[in-house]
Amino acid sequence: MSYRQKVPTKPFTTYTMSMKVLNKDAEALGDYAFLYAMAGEHRQSEAFATIRFEEKPTGKWLEKSLVFQTGRHSHYTVLSIETRWNIGTLYIDDVRLEETGTLELGPWDQPVSMNRLLPVKHKFDRPDTAGVVKRFTAHHAASEKRYRGNGAWESRSTLSGKPGGEKLPPDLRATYQRVEGYLGAYSHTGRKIYLQRATEGAEYLTRVQQENGIIGDAYYSSGQAGVALIHTWQKTGNRKFLDPVKRVVGHFNKVEPSWNYNYNMMLTEAALAWARSTDNFESVSNRLKTEMLQSTLREQRPWGGWAGHNSRIGYHCANMSALCQLHETLPETKPFDDKRANLRRHVIAALNRMIREQVPAGGFPFNHGQPGTARQNSGIVPALIHVHETFGFEQARQLLYGQMTYLSTDACGKYYWLPRNRNHLEMSLLHSEGLYLEWARKHPG
Known part of the structure; x- marks a missing residue:
């Protein structure tokens, strides 16, 4: 009932x-x-x-x-x-x-400002780029052992260390995250094998796309695969990677919004990335007035995150990254000034949650307010990069340095990942390291 x-x-x-x-x-x-x-x-x-x-x-x-x-x-x-x-x-x-009662909030649930960023609690040196390249090279070598060819890698079972996974269909996440990581590493190193693997993965994503525009599932992988295809088009200039995302946008404009904010936001980010790349904001603008976006804006909690399932750090970062993409995609005209200012406030609150929760080793708890659950999550690095490149916040740079420092240690895998999920961790690290290498090339110093 x-x-x-x-x-x-x-x-x-x-x-x-x-x-x-x-x-x-x-x-x-x-x-x-x-x-x-x-x-x-x-x-x-x-x-x-x-x-x-x-x-x-x-x-x-x-x-x-x-x-x-x-x-x-x-x-x-x-x-x-x-x-x-x-x-x-x-x-x-x-x-x-x-309307009564005395509110007693724990330290993690105290309201954060939407207008100013907190000071970071932990300072980290800029990671040694050569060290990141070395780790990426090792993770690429491990990835090659599980490459099936034609842009496909391991199954979900193999990622999680279960036997018999080689007989199961490849996991889409194993492809689109690698596409992003390889594109980033190629931009830094120029190694052709990295571009080859990225384009092979992107071609695979276009082959498995359904007639209705969906790639995998209706929200999560359609969104993340769509963003990976946009980035592949930006690196290669080949429209065969751009045109399929138009079909993802068609799906975005028809599908019912999910109760799950991060699902909506992943799909929304792909649609917005396409709209910005093609100067076609009007094709997605009406959808942004619906619960597809509005529920995420409305339901952000005073402590900077979202309730329940969406409080987990990866989903939090998906929401934050999509808000950055919207800020970048809105037309740069006066009627949209207030909307951009409002988005900035939402991102400040979301980043303040991460400033408050960062652990001394540099990582972030998987579960809101539970420092012992800190672990690598593939959503963290791209979201922090997106915040830094959209708003230039120094705090985002510092959090990124901390996360990359954390990823250079065994601590990033001690909770949940190791030993059973080593394959998944290595794939996730390849994704984060590649994205960081591209950011480091664009932001030397």
Whole structure:
């Protein structure tokens, strides 16, 4: 059961939600009743505040409450009453949402400024470029052992260290991330094998594109593959890599927005990159007025990130990178000045989240507010580069130095990646190192 109600609320305001439950005889498999404050209206939207009931039947009403803060840009709150995983009878009553309560936020959930950047907590020297080249060369050698030819690499199972993966279809992520990494390394080193592998990978992406424009799935890989194809066109000048992205844009203009902000943003970034490359903003502008973009802007939390699943660092970076691409793509005319200024504020808040959470070794926690989960993620380096190249923020440069320093150590793989996911880690490092090498060539010093 799920019952939802959209309630008008004030932005950036403290509220208390509460609910009473009487569990008559339901023996649940864990939690059995919930009250959520949802991050948006979509059916699968995640919650930014949750009350859970898991107590055994007592024959008495049990009341729980929770204090939370609305977002800076939210003018409503969706309350959802849900129950699952039980057989028996539950009574639910007296669901309330009141503008009251004392807000107690942990250090990671304190609001950040949207107008000024925090000072970085940790300073790092510029990474030694020769060292990055050496590591990329080693990761290229490892990649060659798993190259299947014709632009395809390993399967998802092989990436995650499972046996039998060589008999399974190649993973698209293994291709489009390598395309980006090889393009970057080629721009720095001039090694022709890197350009060859990048173009072979890009050709593979065009071959697997569906008639409706989708490459892999409707959001994630269509977006990331689309961006990789744009970058391949920019390096080679060959329109066979640009024209397929027009079909991705056609899909972008038709598909229903996902509840998942980062899915929307990955697809949006590809559409925007195409629009900028072809001077065709009007082809995507109407779609930006819908939930495809607006939900991401509206639901950014006061601490700089997004709720639930989207608080993970890679998804956070996908959102931040797409906002940079939009800032770059908007026409440079006076009617868009306010929109650009607003995007800058959103990116400042998102970068402040990363400044606050960077660990002393230079990396970033995978899970919001959990420093022990720091690990490599492929979204971090491209997002920091995008922020630096869009806005010139020195803090983005410093965070990038820290992340690249972190990637030069074993620490980047200790959580989650090693030993089982070594193949995936090596592919991810090739992607990040290649992108950094291109940035370092353009920004010497």
